Amino acid sequence: xxTSTTTPNHKGVAFVTGAAAGIGRAIxxxxxxxxxxxxxxxxxxxxxxxxxxxxxxxxxHGKKVESVIGDVSVESEVEAMIACVVEDLGxxxxxxxxxxxxIMLPFMETTxxxxxxxxxxxxRGTYLCYKYAGQQMISQGxxxxxxxxxxxVGKQGEPLMAxxxxxxxxxxxxxxxxxxxxxPYGITVNAYAPGAIDTPLLQNLAGNKxxxxxxxxxxxxxxxxxxxxxxxxxxxxxxxxxxxFITGQSISVNGGRFFD
Numbered sequence: 001x002x003t004s005t006t007t008p009n010h011k012g013v014a015f016v017t018g019a020a021a022g023i024g025r026a027i028x029x030x031x032x033x034x035x036x037x038x039x040x041x042x043x044x045x046x047x048x049x050x051x052x053x054x055x056x057x058x059x060x061h062g063k064k065v066e067s068v069i070g071d072v073s074v075e076s077e078v079e080a081m082i083a084c085v086v087e088d089l090g091x092x093x094x095x096x097x098x099x100x101x102x103i104m105l106p107f108m109e110t111t112x113x114x115x116x117x118x119x120x121x122x123x124r125g126t127y128l129c130y131k132y133a134g135q136q137m138i139s140q141g142x143x144x145x146x147x148x149x150x151x152x153v154g155k156q157g158e159p160l161m162a163x164x165x166x167x168x169x170x171x172x173x174x175x176x177x178x179x180x181x182x183x184p185y186g187i188t189v190n191a192y193a194p195g196a197i198d199t200p201l202l203q204n205l206a207g208n209k210x211x212x213x214x215x216x217x218x219x220x221x222x223x224x225x226x227x228x229x230x231x232x233x234x235x236x237x238x239x240x241x242x243x244x245f246i247t248g249q250s251i252s253v254n255g256g257r258f259f260d
Contacts (some may be wrong), residue, residue: 017098020046022199026228039066072125095133122167143186179248195254221256
């Protein structure tokens with residue numbers, strides 16, 4: 001196993017879950033541009049999109065990109081995915097636990113199955129990624145960066161999103177607690193909390209896309225919704241050496257929808 005990430009064209013190894021589309025895809029592209037070796041994950045049904053991403057990164061940078069199919073809500077699969085990344089790329093320096101789902105329903109129409117499905121992917125998946133990435137980073141002894149995905153509704157609850165909102169509040173609490181435990185090892189743990197971002201997930205939730213986007217734009221001080229690249233830029237900074245004194249934070253990137 002490699003114990004150094006200081007070679008001129010190799011900043012370290014990053015693993016991004018839920019990378020086939022949207023925010024995860026943008027994060028993977030940005031980290032590749034930043035010079036990191038990359039492993040990307042998604043479910044089997046997204047394999048074609050994941051393959052397109054790895055091809056795009058290879059064509060641009062001429063470096064191997066590890067594609068890892070797996071379900072972040074299954075402990076054995078998370079453990080195996082991280083072991084695969086370490087074996088093939090020589091270690092793990094950045095874990096971006098981006099994978100998540102959203103089911104938009106009135107609270108009284110939300111079934112227990114809806115509730116548990118979102119908690120399984122969003123909360124259990126983040127917990128498992130934090131746990132096994134942290135285990136690997138601690139064993140390496142060179143610090144690291146762990147980043148999760150909260151949300152604007154992980155800071156202020158919204159109608160029709162009770163279960164999803166609860167998962168994103170949970171990720172904030174998890175991030176704060178783990179940051180305190182991992183701090184002594186030189187590992188920072190943070191999360192991003194996006195507002196409305198133009199992704200396939202948001203488009204699927206929108207119904208009337210034009211009307212929905214107009215409503216969301218009016219809620220932001222800047223008057224428009226965001227792009228995945230704007231979330232990727234925050235991740236790029238959080239994994240940089242300059243961000244070594246930032247940990248336990250869930251950073252709002254919401255165009256001024258609210259201020260905290």
